[in-house]
Amino acid sequence: MHIYLPIAEMSVNIFLFLSMGAAVGFLSGLFGVGGGFLMTPLLIFTGVPSAVAVGTGAAQIVASSVSGALAQYKRNNVDLKLGLVLMAGGVAGAIIGVQMVKILREIGQFDVFVSICYVLFLGVIGTLMMIESLSTIKKKGAGQTLSARRTGQHSWVHGLPFKMRFTRSKLYTSVLPPLAIGAFVGFLVAIMGVGGGFIMVPAMIYLLRVPTNVVVGTSLFQIVFVTATATILQAATNQTVDVVLAFLLMLGGVVGAQFGASAGAKLRGEQLRFLLAAMVLLVCIRFAFDLVAEPRELFSLAKG
């Protein structure tokens, strides 16, 4: 059964895209990640124009993270003030990112730019995760006990001006780092169609020293609003959000996530991280291959 995607302007098999949504939903439920960095590449690999994949990916992340954010909020795991600062940065970053998408599309370099971004980010993150999970597996095998990493409470980050008190996070710190992190992540949302949790969470833990119990909630809160903003901006500036495609992915995704979450409970954390790292690296290699291998068709066509 086929459906016509009005913005991607292609006729696709409904079940292929539903199952793609379900597969990514399953993985994101399994690993506890947003899945945008898997969804957008999959869309690109199946022939959806890169810009539409990126714009629609952002819309799909809104759906997949909104209920999680709400649940975290109800459990009082969201630092609203910090979330708003991150969001302010995120919105600014998204505005810049969407304009950059527009310019890159006009000069015909968007596809290659997206590929390079994915190679860089997935390469770095996949490698770090791989190293971390392998060393954890080894240490556990050797019978060593692990303690949560807890480094010093202060660093150069906390010496910056424009200080603000974030009571929920028990932080008194400059607003510049959260603004900058938020802006960077918002920029990534706009140009890569990812939620950016894989940057946001480590940055909050290691750079801002936000207590772990509010990290996930605050980052989800920020992701919902920034991806929503990015979706609206992409739709308004680049007309690259396909609501039919987004709905298919949401539908598959929410179902898949339920099964993924229950399957994830049965696997050990470091094994999950190893699998996720392997998958991230595979996607990275695929993008890298497409960049360096001689394409079968050197010419491409775009609307003028």
Place this chain on the structure above:
Amino acid sequence: MAVRWNMSWRKAAVLSVVVVMAVSGSGGVPATGAATGAEGASPEATPKQKKPALAKPKLPRPESASPIRPAPSVTVPLPSPAAAPGERALPPERIEADVSARSIAVTANFKGSEVVVFGTVDNSRQLSPEAGTYDVVVAVEGGGASAVVRRKSNLGGLWLNTSAATFDRVPSYYAVASTRPLDEIAESDELAKYGIGLENLSLTAAEQTTRSINASELRDFKTALSRLKVREGLYTNDDYGVTFSGRSLFRSTLALPANVPVGQLVARVYLFREGVLLNRFTTRVGLERTGIERFIYEAAHKSSWLYGIFVVIIAVLSGLAASMMFGRVGN
């Protein structure tokens, strides 16, 4: 939908047969409707001396100088296309055609469809559908829009778009069907004169492109453009796509892929005999989006801010609905 078109085609075909019979009795007056019109029915095309492009396989081709065409089975003498003065002149052939539907809808499940172009040759001197006296070329063209063709080359190990050519008014769709391969129907310069065939499609480069790119590079870009369009199914060429089903009645079915841009399609029908264009006819068909499809497309392009907000609302609602549904099931 295809069934409905089929029906309408049959109905229309029957009608045009009736029209042909009436018209050929009265001496061949072209009937033109509001949306259709005979174009360039130049009588000077008929007497023009022209050597046939290539010999037809089915019939021994008469020399154009000979006054009597040797008909294989019937003894009725027919004048040659270039009738010498003083001979009894038959009324010139004219072509009339129509399209199976005035408008075609692109709906949410649009998987591509087809458009049937059919018509008749008035005053046909063809003895049977198989005689091959006439060649008919049907060309359906979609409205022009500017397009950019980009070329990748290896730059420091990466394949990047390094050069580009912009073309003005590139037909969004171009399907050509004919009774036999175009190069057998007429000489290439004759085809080029009327812009028939993929090679003769007028692809004019934008000014800034002609200034920055040399002629041979531009030719590469042009061939790439039509190759890419062919690959997308937007440009097609069907060498035996037009068939005669009577002495004068012909039809052709052209595929419309799902990605064909909406807008006016112009169907041009050319009548050739022995490499000479006798007559041509133009008609139009609209391709439009309907239903939720059109609503989405128009909203996304005309009120894009509202559309974006609408998408976010849908995303939020479906995310919440799913968690409520599964939450209840799970607990």
